[in-house]
Amino acid sequence: MFHLEYDVMVVGGGIAGQETSLNLANMGFKVILIEKEPSIGGKMILLSKVFPTLDCASCIATPKMSETMRHENIEVLSYSEVSSIERIDKKFKVKILKKPKFVREDLCTGCQECEANCPVNVEDQFNFGLVGRRAVYIPYSTAIPKTAVIDIDNCILCGACERVCPANAIDFTQEPEYYTLKVKSVVLATGFNLFPARKKPQYGFGMYPNVMDAMEMDRLLSPTRPYNAVIRPLDGKIPENIAYILCTGSRDVSVGNPICSQICCMYSIKQAQLLMGALPLADITIYYIDIRAFGKGFEEFYQQAKDMGVQFIKGKVAKIEEIKESGNLKVRYEDIEGSGGVKEMEHDLVVLSVGMLSNPQITSSFKTEELELDEYFYVKQTDPLINPAKTNLKGIFAAGTATGPKDIPDSILSAGAASAEVAAYIRSLK
Numbered sequence: 001m002f003h004l005e006y007d008v009m010v011v012g013g014g015i016a017g018q019e020t021s022l023n024l025a026n027m028g029f030k031v032i033l034i035e036k037e038p039s040i041g042g043k044m045i046l047l048s049k050v051f052p053t054l055d056c057a058s059c060i061a062t063p064k065m066s067e068t069m070r071h072e073n074i075e076v077l078s079y080s081e082v083s084s085i086e087r088i089d090k091k092f093k094v095k096i097l098k099k100p101k102f103v104r105e106d107l108c109t110g111c112q113e114c115e116a117n118c119p120v121n122v123e124d125q126f127n128f129g130l131v132g133r134r135a136v137y138i139p140y141s142t143a144i145p146k147t148a149v150i151d152i153d154n155c156i157l158c159g160a161c162e163r164v165c166p167a168n169a170i171d172f173t174q175e176p177e178y179y180t181l182k183v184k185s186v187v188l189a190t191g192f193n194l195f196p197a198r199k200k201p202q203y204g205f206g207m208y209p210n211v212m213d214a215m216e217m218d219r220l221l222s223p224t225r226p227y228n229a230v231i232r233p234l235d236g237k238i239p240e241n242i243a244y245i246l247c248t249g250s251r252d253v254s255v256g257n258p259i260c261s262q263i264c265c266m267y268s269i270k271q272a273q274l275l276m277g278a279l280p281l282a283d284i285t286i287y288y289i290d291i292r293a294f295g296k297g298f299e300e301f302y303q304q305a306k307d308m309g310v311q312f313i314k315g316k317v318a319k320i321e322e323i324k325e326s327g328n329l330k331v332r333y334e335d336i337e338g339s340g341g342v343k344e345m346e347h348d349l350v351v352l353s354v355g356m357l358s359n360p361q362i363t364s365s366f367k368t369e370e371l372e373l374d375e376y377f378y379v380k381q382t383d384p385l386i387n388p389a390k391t392n393l394k395g396i397f398a399a400g401t402a403t404g405p406k407d408i409p410d411s412i413l414s415a416g417a418a419s420a421e422v423a424a425y426i427r428s429l430k
């Protein structure tokens, strides 16, 4: 049931936003969770397995998504955005825009008949362009809510979906809906953006088909993968000699991101181990500046990859060039620990281990005051040692990668901190 007053608005339905919502809802607070995509889940639901335990990401994520969706104290508004946040006395007036899905969520059963009959094919953003999707689509098989959305910009209005929908759920008359709510507190859990690999043109992403980024590789290795094998995009050949280029867009002043993304070393080592299972005959080489295996069990995980036969080369990669005849890639690097000098190696697939960038878009929603960002454009933690979720604005808190690079366990921990700080704040209002 939709209400006009809530204790807390959580913005962002990734793992940090879900965890914050569940913690607060379990304490008895009424929570509204706003997610801009058609499904909650964030990046985690798209991953293969998680380091260092190699547990299946979606097996952990889906029960949490479903608990969030069904909790009696949580209202989830998917495909929605926050237009404005204004402080009024001790509360916030927030305006929400719910975008039309052109499918009635109360009727859609998720049967995908519409998808099967839609004649339009466009790039699938949830598979990072590896495959296509239809103009009417369910983002992925583990989506929650599992209801279809019509991408009206690409729809040709042929009516095929409407004719086959057994639930009569297609509704082309839907308009955007606007809600004005009152909340006592807000948690920003808006996550991170992936470093766009095209910003390193010397690595050839977007130019050479056999150069992909690590998010694409995680999709290829996940249980909800777009096709049932790891293949080269150029020709569908099974790769035999795969390279990883660490720190693509992290610790790199030339692209304006000098900080470490904290996850790329470990997710690359994870993918290398998964690839050794999927392609036992493939050689895997990881080019790195430093391996930052700082967490519990991480160093052992790194050693395990070495023992499995992954080759680690300490060397900064300067350039990647395609060999026209084969589509293979020539990687030119500075050999720091070996015999030294500039060297070249040939690989048939290159994966760029792209880093995290901030997602500061939410700042424009604050109409009467300014949310402070840190020097890297993450939400600024004004008291990181004692109140890590506190921002410069009273009553506004932040969780997960909205405040800086974090892996999943650290995002969950920060959601715990945000929940405790919000609860104390709301109780102090009485």
Ligand SMILES: Cc1cc2nc3c(=O)[nH]c(=O)nc-3n(C[C@H](O)[C@H](O)[C@H](O)COP(=O)(O)OP(=O)(O)OC[C@H]3O[C@@H](n4cnc5c(N)ncnc54)[C@H](O)[C@@H]3O)c2cc1C
Pocket: 011, 012, 013, 014, 015, 016, 017, 034, 035, 036, 037, 040, 041, 042, 043, 044, 047, 049, 050, 051, 080, 081, 082, 189, 190, 191, 192, 194, 214, 215, 218, 263, 267, 270, 359, 361, 362, 399, 400, 401, 402, 406, 407, 408, 409, 411
């Ligand atoms: C290739 C790759 C592999 C990885 N592998 C691992 C791994 O094995 N183990 C591990 O621990 N970590 C891994 N990570 C890191 C992991 O993805 C993050 O730690 C985790 O996703 C952070 O969760 P989050 O909720 O903070 O952010 P996100 O997952 O980014 O979620 C943010 C959510 O907020 C929504 N949102 C954003 N802006 C708005 C807005 N204005 N209004 C409404 N909604 C909004 C987004 O749509 C999204 O749903 C990996 C990352 C990558 C890129």
